[in-house]
Amino acid sequence: MKKGKFITIDGVEGAGKSTQIDFICEYLKAKGIQVVLTREPGGTKVGEKIRELLLSNSTGDMHADTELMLMFAARNEHIQNKIMPALEQGDWVLSDRFTDSSYAYQGGGRGLDINRISQLESWVMQDFTPDMTLLLDVPVEIGMSRVESRGKKDRIEMEKMDFFDRVRQAYIARSKEFPDRIKLIDSSKTIEHTTEQIATVLDTL
Ligand code: T5A
Numbered sequence: 001m002k003k004g005k006f007i008t009i010d011g012v013e014g015a016g017k018s019t020q021i022d023f024i025c026e027y028l029k030a031k032g033i034q035v036v037l038t039r040e041p042g043g044t045k046v047g048e049k050i051r052e053l054l055l056s057n058s059t060g061d062m063h064a065d066t067e068l069m070l071m072f073a074a075r076n077e078h079i080q081n082k083i084m085p086a087l088e089q090g091d092w093v094l095s096d097r098f099t100d101s102s103y104a105y106q107g108g109g110r111g112l113d114i115n116r117i118s119q120l121e122s123w124v125m126q127d128f129t130p131d132m133t134l135l136l137d138v139p140v141e142i143g144m145s146r147v148e149s150r151g152k153k154d155r156i157e158m159e160k161m162d163f164f165d166r167v168r169q170a171y172i173a174r175s176k177e178f179p180d181r182i183k184l185i186d187s188s189k190t191i192e193h194t195t196e197q198i199a200t201v202l203d204t205l
Helices: 017-029 045-055 064-088 097-107 114-125 140-148 160-176 191-202
Strands: 006-011 035-039 092-096 134-135 182-186
Touching: 006 017, 006 097, 017 035, 017 092, 017 134, 035 064, 035 191, 045 064, 064 092, 064 097, 064 114, 092 160, 097 114, 097 160, 134 191, 140 160, 160 182, 182 191
Parallel strands: 006 092, 006 134, 035 092, 134 182
Antiparallel strands: none
16 A cells, blocks of 8 residues: 655756755655655666666667667566555655656657557556656757766767657647646756745645
8 A cells, every 4th residue: 555655757858857856855854754766767776777778878779669668677676666665664755757758758759659658557557656747847958958068978868859859749748648747847947946846846745
């Protein structure tokens, strides 16, 4: 039986997820909430090995279906062995990316059939879904310029701008499809501006 709440944070490259995560953890802890921070792909021993395979430049090209199935293989491990156990003992879980990333990157970016993604989603997640998703939205040029100023890019970050434009559009479409769960946050301005919006929506949980 799930007792804690499950929050995910998502968005295009350089939207500022990692930057905001510390704030979210501290904000919730200040309210007396125990938070487990995790990430996708990854979060478990098996998931981190799959992450390395997915993101390492040395992996090279991979069929889009293979990429999708690896994302869901890592997610299955993550849900079964980390997320659900934490929620069952009453902790809250904050995941840096989750299933919306698969719809945005493999669906929007790679152009995979959405029905295929939803079949895997039904298999791996059944009726499990985040209580809230913070979708940090930023124009792709701004996000990528932030990533570029950081240095080396991973296998997926090496994609072209039109790929990330499709990713962003797919995220926006999902926020319209699930407006109660997915909170669209403007992350194009200052870090503080993003933080204020996040605090406002967290207070509604
Ligand atoms: N993936 C993942 C899929 O394709 N399918 C899936 O199902 C899943 C789960 C994972 C990759 O895997 C893909 C998507 C990704 O390509 P990741 O570990 O989540 O990658 O890493 P990224 O998304 O690449 O994370 P980034 O670190 O690039 O982006 P963040 O975390 O959104 O950005 P952050 O906070 O590191 O900020 C980047 C820079 O911008 C600055 C920060 O200081 C930092 O230098 N910054 C700002 N600057 C100005 N104004 C602001 N408001 C700023 N906010 C942050």
